[in-house]
Amino acid sequence: xxxxxxxxxxxxxxxxxxxxxxxxxxxxxxxxxxxxxxxxxxxxxxxxxxxxxxxxxxxxxxxxxxxxxxxxxxxxxxxxxxxxxxxxxxxxxxxxxxxxxxxxxxxxxxxxxxxxxxxxxxxxxxxxxxxxxxxxxxxxxxxxxxxxxxxxxxxxxxxxxxxxxxxxxxxxxxxxxxxxxxxxxxxxxxxxxxxxxxxxxxxxxxxxxxxxxxxxxxxxxxxxxxxxxxxxxxxxx
Numbered sequence: 309x310x311x312x313x314x315x316x317x318x319x320x321x322x323x324x325x326x327x328x329x330x331x332x333x334x335x336x337x338x339x340x341x342x343x344x345x346x347x348x349x350x351x352x353x354x355x356x357x358x359x360x361x362x363x364x365x366x367x368x369x370x371x372x373x374x375x376x377x378x379x380x381x382x383x384x385x386x387x388x389x390x391x392x393x394x395x396x397x398x399x400x401x402x403x404x405x406x407x408x409x410x411x412x413x414x415x416x417x418x419x420x421x422x423x424x425x426x427x428x429x430x431x432x433x434x435x436x437x438x439x440x441x442x443x444x445x446x447x448x449x450x451x452x453x454x455x456x457x458x459x460x461x462x463x464x465x466x467x468x469x470x471x472x473x474x475x476x477x478x479x480x481x482x483x484x485x486x487x488x489x490x491x492x493x494x495x496x497x498x499x500x501x502x503x504x505x506x507x508x509x510x511x512x513x514x515x516x517x518x519x520x521x522x523x524x525x526x527x528x529x530x531x532x533x534x535x536x537x538x539x540x541x542x543x544x545x
Contacts, residue, residue, distance in 0.1 A: 349486055350486070352483060352486065353483055353486030353487055353489070353490060354490075356479065356480050356483045356486070356487060357487060357490065360478060361538075361539040362474070362478055362539040362540060362543055363474075363475065363478050363479060363487065365533075365537045365539050365540040366430075366471050366474045366475050366478070366540065366543075367475070367490065367491065367494065368533060368537070369430055369431075369434065369467075369471055369530075369533065369537070369540060370468070370471050370475075370491055370494050370495070371494055371498050372434060372526065372529050372530050372533060373434050373437075373464060373467055373468050373471065374468075374494060374495055374498040374499050374502070375498060375499075375502045375522075375525070375526050375529065376437060376438065376441055376460070376464060376502075376522065376523070376526050377495075377498070377499035377502070377503075378498070378499040378500060378501065378502030378503030378504070378505070378506055379441070379502055379503065379505075379506035379518070379519065379522035379523075380406065380441070380460070381499065381503055382503045382506040382507050382510065383506055383510055383515055383518055383519050383522070384402070384403055384406070384457075385399060385403065386510055386515040387444070387445075387447075387453070387515050387516075387519065388402045388403070388453075390515060391447070391448060391515060391516060392447070392448070392449075392450050392453055394450060398450070402450070402453070402454065402457070405454055405457050405458060405461070406457055406460070406461045407461075408461070409457065409458045409459075409460070409461020409462050409465065410461045410462075410464065410465035410468075411465065412458075412461065412462050412465065413433075413461060413462040413463065413464060413465020413466040413467075413468075413469065414465045414466070414468075414469040416462060416465075416466050417465070417466045417469035417470050417473075418469070421470070421473070421545060422545075424470075424545065425543075425544055425545070426470045426473075426474060426543050426544060426545030427537075427539075427540040427541050427542060427543030427544070427545075428541065429466065429467065429470055430467045430470050430471055430474075430540065430543075431467075431530055431533075431534045431537075431540065431541070432467075433463045433464065433466045433467030433470075434463070434464070434467045434526065434527075434530040435526075435527045435530045435531060435534075436459070436463040437459075437460050437463040437464040437467065437526065438523045438524065438525070438526030438527030438528075438529075438530065439523060439524075439527050440456050440459040440460045440463065440523070441456075441460050441519060441522060441523030441526065442519065442520045442521075442522075442523025442524045442527065443456055443523070444456045444457060444460065444519050444523065445515070445516040445517065445518070445519030445520040445523065446516060446520070470545070471491075472491065473545070474543060474545070475487060475488060475491050476488060502522070505522075506518055506522055509521055509522070
C-alpha cells in the first residue's frame with residue numbers, strides 16, 4: 309500500500325523536478341548578448357531574409373506548403389463524414405493517418421537528406437502534395453482516400469522538413485532565432501487564413517470541389533514559384 313506524504317500533488321512534482329535538475333548536473337550560463345528593442349530585432353531578421361535569396365525563397369515555399377494545412381483541417385472531417393460515410397471512430401483513424409504520414413515524410417527526408425537535391429525535392433514534393441489533395445476530393449472509397457491522404461502527408465512532410473533544414477542552415481547564426489520565428493509565424497498564420505477560405509469554399513461548392521480547388525491552387529502556386537525561384541532550384545542542401 310502506497311504511503312501518502314500528505315503534500316499536494318503539484319508541490320511534490322515541483323520538489324522532484326528541483327531534485328532531478330540538481331542531480332543531472334546541468335550548468336547554465338547567462339548570455340552576454342545585449343538585446344535591442346523588439347522592433348529593431350524584427351527589422352534585422354527581415355533584412356537578413358531579404359539579403360539572402362535562398363532564405364527568402366524558402367520562406368515563400370513554406371507559405372505555399374502550409375496553404376494545404378488549413379483546408380485539410382477544415383475539409384477532411386467533412387469529407388470523412390459526408391462523402392466517405394465513416395463513423396466517428398473511423399473518422400478519428402482517418403484523420404490520424406495524416407499525422408502519421410507527416411511524421412513518415414519527415415523520416416524520409418532524414419534518410420534521403422544526403423542524396424536528394426533539396427531544392428527540386430521541395431518543389432516536387434509540394435506540387436505532388438497539391439495534386440494528391442485535389443484527387444482526394446473525388447475519392448468515394450475509404451481505402452482510396454487513405455492512400456491519397458498518406459501520399460499528401462508524406463510528400464508534404466518531406467518538403468516541409470527540407471524547408472526547415474534549409475532555413476536553419478542558411479540563417480545567419482546571430483539572427484537564427486529571429487529567422488526561425490518568422491517560419492513559426494508562417495506555420496500558424498497561413499493555415500488559419502487558408503482554413504477560412506476553405507470553409508467558404510465548402511459552404512458554397514461542397515467538400516469535393518473545395519478539395520479540388522485547394523489542391524489545384526497549391527500545385528499551381530508551386531509550379532509558378534518554380535519558374536522564378538532560381539536560388540531554390542539550385543539549392544542542393
